[in-house]
Amino acid sequence: MSQDRTTTTRSPAAPRRIGELLVREGLITPGQLQEALEKQRSEGGKIVENLIALGHMDTGAFVRFLSHQPGTVSIDLLNYTIPQDVIQLVDRDFALKHEVLPIDKMGKNLSVGMACPLDAATVAELEQKTGLRVRPFLVAVSDVRTALKRYYNVEVGSPDSYTIDGDKNVALSARVVAAPAAPISLVESGLKFEKVVHLIRKVSSLPALPETVSKVREAIEHPDTSTDQVAAIIGQDPSLAAKVVSLANSAAYAFTHKVQTIERATALLGLREVYSVVLASAVIEYFDKGSGFDYKRFWTRSMTCATACREIARIKRKNGASALFAAGLVHDIGRAALATIAPKPYTQVDQELPDDLLIVEENEHFGIAHPEVGYMLADGWGLPREIKEPIRFHHDFKSAQAAHAQVAVVALGACIADLPAGLDPAAAARAGETHAELLEILEMDGGAFAVLYQRTMDLMSEQQQIGG
Numbered sequence: 001m002s003q004d005r006t007t008t009t010r011s012p013a014a015p016r017r018i019g020e021l022l023v024r025e026g027l028i029t030p031g032q033l034q035e036a037l038e039k040q041r042s043e044g045g046k047i048v049e050n051l052i053a054l055g056h057m058d059t060g061a062f063v064r065f066l067s068h069q070p071g072t073v074s075i076d077l078l079n080y081t082i083p084q085d086v087i088q089l090v091d092r093d094f095a096l097k098h099e100v101l102p103i104d105k106m107g108k109n110l111s112v113g114m115a116c117p118l119d120a121a122t123v124a125e126l127e128q129k130t131g132l133r134v135r136p137f138l139v140a141v142s143d144v145r146t147a148l149k150r151y152y153n154v155e156v157g158s159p160d161s162y163t164i165d166g167d168k169n170v171a172l173s174a175r176v177v178a179a180p181a182a183p184i185s186l187v188e189s190g191l192k193f194e195k196v197v198h199l200i201r202k203v204s205s206l207p208a209l210p211e212t213v214s215k216v217r218e219a220i221e222h223p224d225t226s227t228d229q230v231a232a233i234i235g236q237d238p239s240l241a242a243k244v245v246s247l248a249n250s251a252a253y254a255f256t257h258k259v260q261t262i263e264r265a266t267a268l269l270g271l272r273e274v275y276s277v278v279l280a281s282a283v284i285e286y287f288d289k290g291s292g293f294d295y296k297r298f299w300t301r302s303m304t305c306a307t308a309c310r311e312i313a314r315i316k317r318k319n320g321a322s323a324l325f326a327a328g329l330v331h332d333i334g335r336a337a338l339a340t341i342a343p344k345p346y347t348q349v350d351q352e353l354p355d356d357l358l359i360v361e362e363n364e365h366f367g368i369a370h371p372e373v374g375y376m377l378a379d380g381w382g383l384p385r386e387i388k389e390p391i392r393f394h395h396d397f398k399s400a401q402a403a404h405a406q407v408a409v410v411a412l413g414a415c416i417a418d419l420p421a422g423l424d425p426a427a428a429a430r431a432g433e434t435h436a437e438l439l440e441i442l443e444m445d446g447g448a449f450a451v452l453y454q455r456t457m458d459l460m461s462e463q464q465q466i467g468g
Helices: 014-024 030-043 047-053 059-067 092-098 120-130 141-152 184-204 211-220 227-234 238-248 262-269 271-286 295-316 321-330 333-341 343-347 355-366 370-380 385-393 404-418 425-433 436-441 446-466
Strands: 100-106 109-114 133-138 154-156 162-164
Touching: 014 030, 014 047, 030 047, 092 100, 092 120, 092 141, 100 141, 109 120, 109 141, 120 133, 184 333, 184 370, 211 227, 211 271, 227 238, 227 262, 227 271, 238 262, 238 271, 262 271, 271 321, 295 321, 295 333, 295 404, 295 446, 321 385, 321 404, 333 343, 333 370, 343 355, 355 370, 370 385, 385 404, 404 436, 404 446, 425 436, 425 446, 436 446
Parallel strands: 109 133
Antiparallel strands: 100 109, 154 162
């Protein structure tokens, strides 16, 4: 399992984080949160349960809040059959105590239903117990309890009161909880969830990255590796070699002489930069360029974002410019993945929609949106956290769980990529001011954004003229 997953460490601050999110959304006041935290310290229980018990929030409001959190997929369990071997992955006592239900296992990924998917501590404990990567789904608490009865042979009463039927060793029949005639909404929800699971299976089954990527990574991690040795590895993959040489000749680097060999390109760019190019190029090149998806536009937008990210790193003198370039290049890889694994349905999604509406549209069609798909893919490929986190949170940088600076840079790079070419400085500055929070994080203003925009557009124009 990847060593850099943020959920593999128990986070004692998780309850407070949920509370602070609720305050930010205006669902509770800071005073009400403090009262619930004091009740938790004296009596125990989960922060949300205490808020509800104190009358500060109702269950419906909390479920609606969760359903709008990025990466949170809401499902209904009543029309889905869970295999018994999956149920056995989580012991009964843990499932009852935390009110979680395993739903499906795909490779090293375990999908679970939870009344509170933001409960990072429970997710971390479950990952430790199972040795699997846990992906939580939002499920109504009443459905969790009904499913616990169905699959674990328990009579579920209050949250802390369970009667376990020890005489029976098989799960109760589905007829115990299935309604005689399920409402259309429940049927649609069940079918939608089946679609989500099917889609996730397809994402999880995508092949690994080319062997060249892992060889280059292993080589640069060795302190004695020379640039010629890395060039020899890249030279075995003509497509990647061409991209490295092309990048070395691009306007972004402005080397005084034309670079003609992979050895020279590798020496000039440096090992870390070369690895980022190899990694990002391998990811992009993997996907099918057909199926009605505007791959050329996708690549141009991705390259624009990557170029902007590298310029931000240069302007702000941030470390890891090559990693930021790679993160910008693959930040929207979830779109290409959806177009590859569901080509016909994805042509029905309007790619010109603003980001927030695009995510809504993707969730409507697939039950999952491209940031989460991209993150799952990157996580399965073992990409570093500095690349995974921007993929997942570039549309919602406030929710980033780690690598906050990298997420902010890529989020701003994506904003640059969404702008048309040819804006004058005043118009570019006004566009930048609509992203005031991002600019504040990166200590920039509208004028600095306009300079960044123009520099990025100039570099992209020069790159197109060179044909790189």
